[in-house]
Amino acid sequence: MTFVDPRPDVSVEALQALNDDFLYFNVAGSGPTFPVAQRAAEAYRTWMNGVGMFSHVGYDSYNAELSETRADLARFIGDADGASRIALTQSATDGLNTLVASLPLGPGALIVTTAEEHPAALLPVYRRQDRGDRVRVVALRDDERFLSEVAQAFRDGAQAIVLSLVSCRTGRRLPVEAAVGLARAAGAVSIVDCAQALGQLPIEVRALGADAAVFLGHKWLHGPLATGATWVADPGRWTPSRVGWRSRTDHDLAGHMTLNDDATRFEIGTVDVAAFVGLRQALAVHRVLGARVGERVRALRAGLLQAVGDLPLDRLGRADDPTGIVVVQPRSGGGPGTRIGS
Amino acid sequence: MIKHVADESADAIRISFWALHRDSDVDALATVLSKHLAVTA
Numbered sequence: 001m002t003f004v005d006p007r008p009d010v011s012v013e014a015l016q017a018l019n020d021d022f023l024y025f026n027v028a029g030s031g032p033t034f035p036v037a038q039r040a041a042e043a044y045r046t047w048m049n050g051v052g053m054f055s056h057v058g059y060d061s062y063n064a065e066l067s068e069t070r071a072d073l074a075r076f077i078g079d080a081d082g083a084s085r086i087a088l089t090q091s092a093t094d095g096l097n098t099l100v101a102s103l104p105l106g107p108g109a110l111i112v113t114t115a116e117e118h119p120a121a122l123l124p125v126y127r128r129q130d131r132g133d134r135v136r137v138v139a140l141r142d143d144e145r146f147l148s149e150v151a152q153a154f155r156d157g158a159q160a161i162v163l164s165l166v167s168c169r170t171g172r173r174l175p176v177e178a179a180v181g182l183a184r185a186a187g188a189v190s191i192v193d194c195a196q197a198l199g200q201l202p203i204e205v206r207a208l209g210a211d212a213a214v215f216l217g218h219k220w221l222h223g224p225l226a227t228g229a230t231w232v233a234d235p236g237r238w239t240p241s242r243v244g245w246r247s248r249t250d251h252d253l254a255g256h257m258t259l260n261d262d263a264t265r266f267e268i269g270t271v272d273v274a275a276f277v278g279l280r281q282a283l284a285v286h287r288v289l290g291a292r293v294g295e296r297v298r299a300l301r302a303g304l305l306q307a308v309g310d311l312p313l314d315r316l317g318r319a320d321d322p323t324g325i326v327v328v329q330p331r332s333g334g335g336p337g338t339r340i341g342s
Numbered sequence: 343m344i345k346h347v348a349d350e351s352a353d354a355i356r357i358s359f360w361a362l363h364r365d366s367d368v369d370a371l372a373t374v375l376s377k378h379l380a381v382t383a
Contacts, residue, residue, distance in 0.1 A: 015362055023370055025344045028358035115351070169352065200360065220360060289361065296361035300368055304357065307372035311379055316354060327347065329354035 003044045004281045008036045010288045015222070028168060028196060028325050031222040034282055041224050041278030048274060062273050069276040070264075073229050076283050077194075077215070078204035085235065087266035088276060089228040092195035093120035095214040098266055099191050099230060100124035100162060101241035108132050109159040112150060115139045116167035116174060121193050125162055140167070143175045150179050154186035161188060165208070166196035170317035171325030173201070180209045195219060199286065200297055200324055205231050212238075217275075220324075223282035224275040235263040244268030297324040344371075 008014070017032035018024055024032065044065070051058045066088060074082035089095040101124060103111070113125050115137050125135055136158065138149045150161065161183045165176050176192055183190040190210040197203060199220025205213050213231045217223030232238060240247060243259065246267045251257040259265040286293065304326055305319055313328035345356040357371065 012362055012364070023343070023367060023374075025357045025359055025363075025367075025371060027360045028356060029345060031360060168356075169347065171356075171358075222360070293361045297359070300359050300361075300363055300365070303365060304359070304368045304372070307368055308375060311372075311376055313379070316352075324359045326357045327352075327354050328357070329352060 001047070003040045003047075003277050004284055005036065005040070006284050007288060008281065008285050010285055015285065017222075028171075028219060030225070031199070031219050033218070033224050033278070034222045034285055036285065037223055037278040037281040040281035041274045044277040045272075045274035053270075053273075065273050065277055066271070069280055070229075072280050072283055073215070074231070076286070077198070077213075077231060078202075079206055079231065082205075082231065084262035085231050085233065087230045087232065087235075087263040088271060089214075089216075089230055089266075090226045090271070091120075091218075091228045092118075092193060092214045092216040095216075095228055095230040095266075096121050096162070096191070096193060097124045098241060099212050099214065099232075099238075100128065102238050102266075103128070103160050103189055103191075104238060105133065105159045105189070108134065110134045110136060110153065110157055112136050112138060112153040112158045112161040112163075114146075114163045114174070116164055116169050116172070117162070117193065118164070118168045118195065120195070121162050121164070140170075140172065140174065143178075147175060147178050147182070151182050154182055154188060158183075158186065159188050160190070162191045162193070164193040164196065165203075166194075166201065166323055166325070167317070168196050168325070170321075170327050171196075171323045172317045172321050173197075173323065176208055176210070184209060196323070196325065200293065201322060202294070206233075217279040217282065221279070221282045221286065223279040224272075226272055227275050227279040230263065230266055232263045232266070235265060236261065238265075240266050242268055246270075294322065298322060300324065301326065 015034050017035055070086040071083040074086050111125055136153050140146045166173055180190045192208055192210045192213045194213050194215050198215045211233050215229045217227030218225045247265050248257045248259050312331040314331050316327040347354045347356050
């Protein structure tokens, strides 16, 4: 039985979830779920509820659908044989919390992050200070200066870096490959937050060079809520900060446990498997659309920048950033009363 | 609907769109922005 259509209708009419009178420009917060993905999730949820998840039929299907989702996500981010490097999560925040708390660092480590990060990344990094770790937040003014400050941090002994591929604050694409390269040269660990990238930019996760990367389904992929994933280059290097019955192959009453060899050691308990079926349907939509997504986003960006060009607004980020995120603020020197209206 | 970003380092609006949006959507947004942006000297 299959619930995912590999060749869905990708017309604007078929993919539009919003009511006709609703103009929505907050995809960076949440992209409305494609109706076809919503239907796939609901069809599976209905079927599963009819057989019971912990029946032999239901649990076999539960495991099979989650396995296929890991494999499908790995293929989608360019790691064709990387299913064992994927852990399914509820969100990017979920994945970042687990990874940052699990960072394999020495005592009193210095951790580098950036001023472009979402609280989903910043707060777990700040929390490491409770263990005696130190945090350095590097600003992004231009790439050269940014990389210089990152390099300085590693000369100062930094053991890890956490940064976004695409900034939620400005829409800029950060020089991640270069920053991660600096980390690798210093023997440091790197985590890349791809929450604002997957679904609007092609991603080859191995080309990023990072030790781990975090994704989610409900923004630019237009998949169901509460779907996310973590990619970990070498799962065996990490000891998860939180574990559950899905994390282990064995345990006993003497306090021993044997964790899964693969990235599922980061998975802890029951998830909404139907949502992940819907996520695979969203990936199928993206595969059919292919390069049209990026082309259309760039064209709309150019049109928007032209349309607001005469307004008294300054743009943050660069005109040619290849993203569907445009951030503007009242023009500098526009007068003491310049403000954004409601 | 757009997002107002207001914290210690920014008072800005974030506009984000995907391939589903139409040119006319962008035009409508620009019109709304120009009407709602209050600028006083």
